[in-house]
Amino acid sequence: MKILNAILAVLFVVFAVVQLNDPDPWLWVLMYGFIAVICGMAFMGIYYKPVLIAGMLVSVVWAITLSPGVYDWFANNSFSDIFQQMAPNKIFIETARECFGLLIAFAVLLFQYKQAKKHEVVHA
Numbered sequence: 001m002k003i004l005n006a007i008l009a010v011l012f013v014v015f016a017v018v019q020l021n022d023p024d025p026w027l028w029v030l031m032y033g034f035i036a037v038i039c040g041m042a043f044m045g046i047y048y049k050p051v052l053i054a055g056m057l058v059s060v061v062w063a064i065t066l067s068p069g070v071y072d073w074f075a076n077n078s079f080s081d082i083f084q085q086m087a088p089n090k091i092f093i094e095t096a097r098e099c100f101g102l103l104i105a106f107a108v109l110l111f112q113y114k115q116a117k118k119h120e121v122v123h124a
Helices: 002-021 025-043 049-076 079-083 091-119
Strands: none
Touching: 002 025, 002 091, 025 049, 025 091, 049 091
């Protein structure tokens, strides 16, 4: 698990850096940076269940707020449209991508939460 946590930490640092060219970079840098820190702490065997739960709640609620863009994509556009360059008339591309990013963040936090429970290495 240490190797997986190290890989996840590095990946989320990269995800955070890539967001610097986004229209709202600091929200995403904070979110992905938070996940990177969580994975780095897990690498060291440190888990804080309340922080993991709070992160899961934030990511899922945030994803729900973006879900109309995912619905728009599924209902009114083709599957391949999500891979196109963003355009002012295709706002669903940005919101769907962001929603999926948050769902990935949620999945990683859920994984960390399960690891914390499994190993009973929980602080706080």
